[in-house]
Amino acid sequence: MSYHSLKEICKICKNEDKEFWEVIRADDCCERQVSPDESLQDMNKMYEAMLSADASYDKKKRSASRLSGGDGALFWEYVESGMNLSGSFMGKVIARAVCMAETNACMGRIVAAPTAGSCGVIPAVLISYQEKTGIDNKKCAMALFTAAGIGEVISQKASLSGAAGGCQAEIGSAAAMAAGMTVHLQGGTPQQICDAAAIALKSFLGLTCDPVGGLVEVPCIKRNAAAAEAAVSACDMVMAGIKSAIPADEVIEAMNEIGHDMPEKYKETAQGGLAVTESAVRKTRPRTRI
């Protein structure tokens, strides 16, 4: 691995006159012994899998637990009515994030980027961006390298797993990856990519992993929508000239510390937080037949 921090990636960009995504791709080429074209093609396949998961959403499907399904369709209808306050682009981002996370809950095929629980964040932003701007799949694949680089640094310096670091590590990381990716798409600098990742991740520090019934459904699905929104707003803040007061690497280190200090009951054990609320217990109680 040629980098161990986001600061190092920025330094390589400067020294070698490369874009952020190119540094990450070069590393992939080195690690997997593939050509730059092969590396890009493989990432493109990943994006195509995201597109196909987005297209395959089935509003009639319900999860085995019956805790989820159909909410994405409700949100699409609301966006199409034009009544939603979040506007057309953000409305589509929210709808797609919910649909993708529901597809995961209903055992559909998704791309776990960075995890299955947070699978809706990156594609919701990227597919909606492509629809809005008309960029081709190749450009989307390039953007995914930027997201991957941020995720790689987080996994090295902290964790991407809810069981290890709480939901901040899953949903927070997905938000950071999507924020940096969107800044790349908007033509931002490597430093701006890092600032957006920092701003997005800061919004989720301390977030517990407390899934109802131990299932990746409640609150996971709606958190995907929140993270996708946070990514877009972090990108817009940065592109407006706002900087992160705390550098991204330090935010990741803070997340790692918080994750270590977080009690086990908030690390995917379903023994604390939302998982033990009265409604959660009622909804997941085994049904008995008389």
Ligand code: SF4
């Ligand atoms: S609550 Fe836990 S299982 Fe659900 S998305 Fe967050 S980290 Fe994943």
